[in-house]
Amino acid sequence: MSAQVAARDALVVGAGIGGLTCALALRRIGLDVSILEQAPALQEVGAGLQLTPNATRVLRNLGVLDAVLQAGVLPAALEVMEGRTGRLIARCDYAPATARYGAPFLVIHRADLHGALARAAQDAGSRILLGASLEGVEADNGKIAAIASRGGEPLPLEADILIGADGIRSTVRAQLGHSAMPVFASRLAYRATIPSPHEGEPVVRLYLGADAHLVTYPVQSGDAINVVAVVKEDRPVARWSEPGETSTVHAAFSAWADEVRALLARAPDYRCWGLYDIDPLPRWGTGRSTLLGDAAHGMLPFLAQGAAQAIEDASSLGQALQEHADAEQALRAYEAVRRPRTARIQREARANGMVYHLAGPAAFARDAVLRLTGSHLIDRYDWIYSA
Numbered sequence: 001m002s003a004q005v006a007a008r009d010a011l012v013v014g015a016g017i018g019g020l021t022c023a024l025a026l027r028r029i030g031l032d033v034s035i036l037e038q039a040p041a042l043q044e045v046g047a048g049l050q051l052t053p054n055a056t057r058v059l060r061n062l063g064v065l066d067a068v069l070q071a072g073v074l075p076a077a078l079e080v081m082e083g084r085t086g087r088l089i090a091r092c093d094y095a096p097a098t099a100r101y102g103a104p105f106l107v108i109h110r111a112d113l114h115g116a117l118a119r120a121a122q123d124a125g126s127r128i129l130l131g132a133s134l135e136g137v138e139a140d141n142g143k144i145a146a147i148a149s150r151g152g153e154p155l156p157l158e159a160d161i162l163i164g165a166d167g168i169r170s171t172v173r174a175q176l177g178h179s180a181m182p183v184f185a186s187r188l189a190y191r192a193t194i195p196s197p198h199e200g201e202p203v204v205r206l207y208l209g210a211d212a213h214l215v216t217y218p219v220q221s222g223d224a225i226n227v228v229a230v231v232k233e234d235r236p237v238a239r240w241s242e243p244g245e246t247s248t249v250h251a252a253f254s255a256w257a258d259e260v261r262a263l264l265a266r267a268p269d270y271r272c273w274g275l276y277d278i279d280p281l282p283r284w285g286t287g288r289s290t291l292l293g294d295a296a297h298g299m300l301p302f303l304a305q306g307a308a309q310a311i312e313d314a315s316s317l318g319q320a321l322q323e324h325a326d327a328e329q330a331l332r333a334y335e336a337v338r339r340p341r342t343a344r345i346q347r348e349a350r351a352n353g354m355v356y357h358l359a360g361p362a363a364f365a366r367d368a369v370l371r372l373t374g375s376h377l378i379d380r381y382d383w384i385y386s387a
C-alpha cells in the first residue's frame with residue numbers, strides 16, 4: 001500500500017454494481033475490503049444496461065473492461081423514433097463520439113456486468129459476506145463499526161472507513177441521519193429480455209410517444225434484445241422487479257407502430273419497477289462513513305446514468321483516498337467532487353422524463369429540434385461523457 005493512502009481497510013455495504021466497483025477500486029490502492037451483501041447469493045435482475053464512455057473509461061482503468069466487453073455489445077448508433085408511426089426522427093452514429101471520448105458506448109445484460117465485476121473484485125482479494133445485513137453504524141476509537149447480522153446471528157465488523165452502497169432505500173443513509181425518502185416519478189418501467197437471432201445492425205432505439213416511451217437494444221453478445229417500456233402511473237406503486245402484467249404493456253402501446261407491437265408481443269414475460277429517485281442530498285457522509293451509487297444519488301433512468309455514476313463514484317473515492325493522508329478528509333473531498341455533478345444529473349434526468357412523454361404541439365416542437373440536432377444528439381451530453 002502506498003504511504004499516502006488514508007485508510008487500511010474498508011467495509012462496503014451492498015454488492016451491487018456500485019459496491020463491487022468500489023471494492024475493485026479500493027483493492028487497487030491496497031485497502032483490505034469486506035463487502036456485506038444481504039442477499040444469500042450474488043445476483044442481478046434480468047434486464048439490460050447502457051454504459052456510456054464516462055463509465056467504460058473507469059472500467060478500463062480498473063482492468064475489467066475486456067471482461068465486460070465479452071458479453072456486451074458495441075452499438076453502432078442511437079436512433080430516436082416516433083412511437084406511433086415508427087418513423088425515424090434522428091440518428092446519431094456512436095463511432096465519432098467513441099473516438100472523441102476515447103472509450104466506448106456499451107450495452108450489456110446487467111447479470112453479465114455484475115458477474116464480471118464480482119469476479120474481478122474477488123480475484124483482486126475482496127471478501128464478500130453474503131446473507132449479511134447491515135442494521136447500524138457506530139463510530140468508535142478512530143474506527144467505524146458495522147452492526148450486522150447473518151443467519152440471525154450478530155456479525156461484528158469494523159474498519160477504517162465504511163461505504164454505504166446499499167441502493168436507493170439505503171440503511172446506511174438513514175443511519176447517517178438523512179431523512180430523504182425515494183420520490184415516486186409517476187412512471188412504471190416494464191422490462192423484458194427477448195431471445196433474438198442477430199437482427200442486422202446493433203442500435204439503441206428510443207421510441208417516443210405521449211405518456212410513454214420505449215428503449216430497445218441488443219444484449220448477451222447480440223443473442224437477445226432488451227426492452228424497457230416506460231408508462232405513466234399516477235398512483236404511487238412500491239414495486240421493485242415484480243412480475244408485470246403483459247396485458248398492461250400491450251394496452252399501453254396498442255396504438256403504436258406495428259414494429260413496436262410485434263416486438264412487445266414477443267416478450268416471454270415482463271418485470272415491473274416503480275421509478276423513484278431521491279432529491280439531491282445536502283451532504284453525504286459524516287466522520288468515517290460515506291455513501292456511493294443510488295444510496296447517495298438515486299436518479300431516474302432517463303439519462304442512463306445511475307450505474308455509470310456509481311462507477312464514477314468508485315474511481316473518485318479511490319483517488320481521494322490516495323490524495324489525502326486523513327480518512328475523514330479524503331471522504332469529504334470525494335463528496336465535494338461528486339455531489340455537484342451527480343445532483344445536476346439527478347435534476348436533468350427528471351427533466352428528460354418530462355420531455356420524453358410530451359404530447360401534441362410540445363411533442364411536435366421537441367421532434368423538430370431533434371431532427372435539426374440529428375447526428376449531434378450525443379454532443380448535448382458532452383459534459384457527462386467526457387468526464
Ligand SMILES: Cc1cc2nc3c(=O)[nH]c(=O)nc-3n(C[C@H](O)[C@H](O)[C@H](O)COP(=O)(O)OP(=O)(O)OC[C@H]3O[C@@H](n4cnc5c(N)ncnc54)[C@H](O)[C@@H]3O)c2cc1C
Nearest residue numbers: 014016017018038050134166167293294301304306307308
Ligand atoms: C428501468 C431502469 C433502467 C436503468 N437503466 C440504466 C442504464 O441504462 N444505465 C445506467 O447507468 N443505469 C441505469 N439504471 C440505474 C441503475 O440500475 C442503478 O443506478 C444502479 O444499479 C445502482 O447500483 P447500486 O450498486 O448503487 O445499487 P443497487 O444495485 O440497488 O445495489 C445495492 C445492493 O445493496 C444490497 N443491500 C441493501 N441494503 C442492504 C443492507 N442493509 N445490508 C447489506 N446489503 C444491503 C442490495 O441487496 C443490493 O445488492 C436503470 C435503472 C432502472 C430502474
